[in-house]
Amino acid sequence: MATESLSEQAYRLIRQKIVRLELAPGAVIREDVLQQQLGIGRTPIREALQRLARDQFLVVIPRRGMIVSNIDVAELSMLYETRAILEPYAARLACQRGRQEHWQQMREVLDSAAKPKITAQDQIHFDAQCHEIVWAAAGNRFLTDTLDVLYAQSDRLWHIYLSDVADMGHALDEHVEILHALESGDSDLAYKLSETHVQSFDAQVRDAVRKRLGSSSL
Numbered sequence: 001m002a003t004e005s006l007s008e009q010a011y012r013l014i015r016q017k018i019v020r021l022e023l024a025p026g027a028v029i030r031e032d033v034l035q036q037q038l039g040i041g042r043t044p045i046r047e048a049l050q051r052l053a054r055d056q057f058l059v060v061i062p063r064r065g066m067i068v069s070n071i072d073v074a075e076l077s078m079l080y081e082t083r084a085i086l087e088p089y090a091a092r093l094a095c096q097r098g099r100q101e102h103w104q105q106m107r108e109v110l111d112s113a114a115k116p117k118i119t120a121q122d123q124i125h126f127d128a129q130c131h132e133i134v135w136a137a138a139g140n141r142f143l144t145d146t147l148d149v150l151y152a153q154s155d156r157l158w159h160i161y162l163s164d165v166a167d168m169g170h171a172l173d174e175h176v177e178i179l180h181a182l183e184s185g186d187s188d189l190a191y192k193l194s195e196t197h198v199q200s201f202d203a204q205v206r207d208a209v210r211k212r213l214g215s216s217s218l
Contacts, residue, residue, distance in 0.1 A: 010040045010048035018057050019156045029066040055149045080202040083150050090138040091194035095187035098137030103183050106133045113172045123168035130175040161208040
């Protein structure tokens, strides 16, 4: 496995802070603070921030610096319609290209997720791991890079609207079904189950947003 560069490490850690709302929407980005918190130098931090801006986690404000982007709920449909196309396609590719070690790794994740006293944060973490294994099995880095960003934005929505109330157990049950399809080589079923999985998460977030905002327009 390739060694993670300092820039990639900074990107991953800062994005994690944004997703988990340690850096909330509208928060001003302080490079010096991030350097101190992460123990990473100025250049890798700047490279990571530029990448986060390209991935729309940050917004550049002329003469003011960078702030954490807001999530426009009006764009929920675009986020999920994109995932609903790409995630099932990745599952189909994974079914064709995946190896037994991928499915064993996914089974181990799901076994860990089935243990008692799993928190909501644990559940979303296990869900993310399952997706990442499928992406790796699909063997297309361009697809993986795109899905990684889309999933992170979905994860941020989950933290904003669902982390205090949601039970992701059903999502993990869906991964069990997806795993069975992948192991059996049924690419059509893997595609269909993956599509349903994304749509289910979309519906859950939309319902939470409606309740929070009192809107029926989503």
